[in-house]
Amino acid sequence: MNFNDSPAEAAFRQSVREWLSANAPQNWKEEFKKGLSPALALGKAWQAKRAAAGWACIHWPQKYGGRGASLIEQAIWEQEEGELARLSGFFFIGQQMAGTTLMVYATEEQKKRYLPPMASGEEVWCQLFSEPGAGSDLAGLRTKAVRDGDDWIINGQKIWTSGAHYSDYGILVTRSDFNAPKHLGLTYFFVDMKSPGIEVKPIKQINGNADFNEVYFNDVRIPDTQRLGREGEGWKVALTTLMNERAGIGTFYKSNFKQMLAELGNMTIDGKPALEDKALRAQMADFYVSMSGVRNINFRMMSDLSKGKHSGPESSVSKLIIAKQQQDEAAFMMDMQNYAGILAATGDDEDASQQGYFQQWFFSSPALRIAGGSDEILRNILAERVLKLPADIRVDKDLPFTEIPSGV
Amino acid sequence: MNFNDSPAEAAFRQSVREWLSANAPQNWKEEFKKGLSPALALGKAWQAKRAAAGWACIHWPQKYGGRGASLIEQAIWEQEEGELARLSGFFFIGQQMAGTTLMVYATEEQKKRYLPPMASGEEVWCQLFSEPGAGSDLAGLRTKAVRDGDDWIINGQKIWTSGAHYSDYGILVTRSDFNAPKHLGLTYFFVDMKSPGIEVKPIKQINGNADFNEVYFNDVRIPDTQRLGREGEGWKVALTTLMNERAGIGTFYKSNFKQMLAELGNMTIDGKPALEDKALRAQMADFYVSMSGVRNINFRMMSDLSKGKHSGPESSVSKLIIAKQQQDEAAFMMDMQNYAGILAATGDDEDASQQGYFQQWFFSSPALRIAGGSDEILRNILAERVLKLPADIRVDKDLPFTEIPSGV
């Protein structure tokens, strides 16, 4: 049990450090804050630089724009990269979801055409899966695909699509057969986001941001060559994508403990430092214990990677714990600010603490308890895959899709 | 909104007080602690006295040994009776469960024969419902009843029967048809507990007590005249009994807040009174808020009774909240005792606080989260009856009983 790199890992880390220290952009944060266009331009430039030097998608084979590195090398890159990861955030969904799926289901020719520009950030991809009526129950989707000669014609609506407005391509699951059972009537494509008939509308969230979109399909044509997997086997392909979504999801979710401690360090309660208040300390210790547990779960995952093992669904524990904790932390900190906790301070209100940091989390965290698998879906996955408990009773499994009760 | 009696209620309360002050036994607690026989003798004597003066089962019609009083008068009696209720505890299940069921399903002759001695405590009744394989799913019971001329022959095992060892009669649900669907093959009886073939064995609980029994039936004969309801309609009869179990169950469950406050009043933390410790205060305030809420829910129930309304399933909220809270309270108090919390002190150990009061609760409370409807069953009842949410999917409803999966 130790936290040291193996000699090979240490050497790899050293080379990452050297390259980063020679090439990482400086003072990018100010520019990054100025809006989507400058941020995207920064991101594309950095990603192109990474790719040129062989540091993009390093776990991918070299011929597709990667470096052929191991999983632990990937993790070491991420550790060293630190906050710079934000610059590559635009490409993450494409690379993580679309890239890994193309790797399995696209033709060799397609892989050579699409993967390198995806890795280098030249082309941005998005994921067109969820629908207004199909969230946790993704296989209930209704976007319709009808064969028309060598093309398919798509009609329907997708939702929660990050980056649809600046994406070049998207991966898309559709229903091509409404009479087949739910999971057997789906077909999977990738689609040019500039195709006629695609309309993208931003969704305003309760935190005031618009990070996601609705995407409408009106008689959009997709060539059959852009089908991934066979007609009717879209669910199987989608599972490949989703497995990549869930792997490691735990590591994206972080407690705000450090920020809490910093802010509480400047507060007093009844004339004494707030951090001496025993009720507050008891609550903070609880937060610490669970955030520390999550950090240590992540160390165990890293340890697995170091041995070449993929992390299992166990890592969902981290997301399950932290997503809810983020909400509780925000509520707690607003309580500690007391009256001033009401202030949102998106402006320059000096009475609002830390410019409304925890207020922002108060409104962001509810979505985090849903995104990438709701608390309930994660509990089902953990119950069924890790604890091997029976699946829920499925009333929809063998019915023709049109006969499944939908309340509509 | 007020807590005053109506004039009629006040007059009734006055008459209860007068009778109790003239007739209530004194110094019974010492004697009551000496074991089952003296306690039962005390209980029977007191119940007989109550009955003779018309104060037993006061909500029952006079002709069956009651007083024909209203529900609120019943509640007033209980308030005034206070701790004396423990003396009548032996008869509670019989009167509450068996009595109210006989009232609906027995012949007039049977009611006149059995209800008055049940009210007066002369005959004690128990309830033979649960089985090792049928708890939350009571209708899954397997005790077999076979018709034999004018009799039925019973074989099987019941469990969790309070007072079986000192009861004269019991109410009993059996399966008379194993090929009918689950809820349609049951038949309900009352049985003489002295019948040949009945064997009663105590069950030791984790708190060390043996308040319950297993009851074995080996070819026990019951005359068909002791059937309540029709053959195959036992479930309907059982529901009458169970409705009476659940009505008002919330009022039996009490927080130990008062006892906690008393004990904490004698403790110090870091040299200061424990009740000044802010972490402790925050936890105690939480306990207080919910125990106070439960008390006030009970006031609302009383208010309903006062208007002649039965309380609805809403009262299950009290049980759901308090049963778990009792466990948390006990664990918390043992924590506060710290090292000494380990001591159980069933002996005369002066280092154990309050003679192991909270230790006893630590081991009693898990059963309270099950008895009279587990947390999960209560949540289902509240969801379905109060919030009108859909019932669980039932895979066992229409199958012949023998074909229902049972894991055996």
Next chain:
Amino acid sequence: MNFEFSQEQEFLREQARDFLTKKCSPAEVRKVLDNPSLSYHSELWQQVAELGWLGTTIPENYGGLGLGYLELCVLAEEIGRVVAPIPFSTTVYLATEAILLAANESQKAQYLPKLATGEILGTLAFAESAGKVSSDKIACAVQNGKISGSKIVVPDGDIAHLAVVAAKSENQQLSLYLVDLQQDSIKIEKQNTIDNSRSFAKITFNNAEAELLGELGQGAHLLAKILDRAAVLYAFEQVGNAQSALDMANEYAKKRYAFGRQIGSFQAIKHKLVDMFAQLELARSNAYYGAWALSTDAAELPLAAATARVSASQAGFICTADNIHIHGGNGATWEFNCHLYYRRAKLLALVIGNDQEWKDKIMDRLLADNQEVMQKKMLETA
């Protein structure tokens, strides 16, 4: 024993609910929430004033309805239910109550009739910084009848005409003052909050006229009394708000299908709804007890008020947060109405001090001088 509202009070509730359902749909709430230049819904406000609700507890001789606190509790719950974007709580529970409690006859005659009709709006200004308000942290001070200093997060501070202000008197003791907010020596800045369907402001007094309210040096005592009373009324608003969130979640759980079933048929959702309901039942029952104590000015009021408040804040967070959660991704959109309740719940849970303060009050009051009497009443009957 009668632990319910009377028939007349239930009739008032029905009227109020009909009116508010019609006039204060979520779309109306959004008109204020989405428009930074609006502080409240003036049309709705005018109608509420016309109904006489602002004078519910003001005696008839001052132009009020002369009703009791129970009627006000009923209205508070209904106003909470529709997340009304109006300064009702501020002018009624805080300012009017402060004047009813502490003002002299001439002050009452001067202000109550105008407060009753809504001709003037009142507020209460006490917080000056983050954290707990305590006498030693208050810097606002009065010298020769002039007040200086500043207050933050003053509810409806930008639209109120009259503020009850907690400030140090010349003798350094806390007192309450009445301050006309329409003075040039007062600077008012609207503050952006977590729920802009309600309005808050920072108020800076620069040698403004101030008139003593109640006895000199009695500020802390009066403030505690005002906040206790307000706590019960806010608790009803919170219960109404939480009830709407629960109702909304419950309805959605029946309407929304996943895996071919209503999502409310999954125990994960069913039982979550029950846990919301259970917390709300506790809160509602605690609020009822608070209403009884308030309406009879019972000795139990301080304890009952603190209990009602903590219970309502807890239920408010659980019901409104889980309402979002049960709505899934939709719940996190601006378009769905879930966030209206979530915002308001947190606002109400902070506007007269956090749970931690009120929990501390619960314990103080349980352990206070009248310990034996109080404990007997509150614990023996449990």
Next chain:
Amino acid sequence: MNFEFSQEQEFLREQARDFLTKKCSPAEVRKVLDNPSLSYHSELWQQVAELGWLGTTIPENYGGLGLGYLELCVLAEEIGRVVAPIPFSTTVYLATEAILLAANESQKAQYLPKLATGEILGTLAFAESAGKVSSDKIACAVQNGKISGSKIVVPDGDIAHLAVVAAKSENQQLSLYLVDLQQDSIKIEKQNTIDNSRSFAKITFNNAEAELLGELGQGAHLLAKILDRAAVLYAFEQVGNAQSALDMANEYAKKRYAFGRQIGSFQAIKHKLVDMFAQLELARSNAYYGAWALSTDAAELPLAAATARVSASQAGFICTADNIHIHGGNGATWEFNCHLYYRRAKLLALVIGNDQEWKDKIMDRLLADNQEVMQKKMLETA
């Protein structure tokens, strides 16, 4: 990065598990639990001693195995898993560790070989009354090499031969002493506890011989160090115990049918099992970090130990309480084994101080002098 036990350690685990599963079934635990005259399972104990486990961390030159703390963590988890009714934790984590930490060479030579073989059993005696142990509450005192006073809840106090005792020195400072318990001037009374599969006693010293352990006046400091190390080892016992409770509940949820289905197919039960699992994963991972800190004597040990302990105590209560609950009525019977884990979980959560104390330590340590370094290490990496 290697955050797992090594192959050799896993092999040791396998051996230990095979052995304990065979020799320490619940029926064996009950032999001690149900018999008030038994303090421990002597046959099992003898075999454990023969395997050399008592000397796991004792250097070979003192007759031990000379292994590391990681091996001891592995054994602790396995012992926790079977709720072993033996004084392992007491003599190994507490007494042996105290001597390894603080004894002089001649004390080590005198005691360690005997502790390694189990020829003598050691214990640690510090609590004297309910509540937190602090220097000013300790009345046991040593005068001229003789100790007087009494200690309660001393683990295995009735069977130990040697006690490490926290007492006031003549200079009124807390020091540690070694006391041979086989003296006539010592009265030992077995105490009835919540888990009589383990043994506790009250020990009264009446001018008994006592030998200083470690430096004079270093008692508080040494005690804290001993308890930090023990906290990690106990955390592994707690994790093992909780894991058994979870396994038992999981198995039952699959075996038990209600309403024609495995009860584990109901989300109410499935998700409860997941919540148990989640808490256990947190506790296990926190314990691993503690093990790393212990085995490398890292600066993080005090914080890591407190975190591991609180996490393990929380998971222990949740897993063992809900294991009973998932077993329904059966779980509340003496006959089913659920209560063995529930008892032991609470015992382990109290035996070296409650959660409240350890949470306070977490905060103290996070905010300690080395704040910046520690926070960087513990928070930045999170």
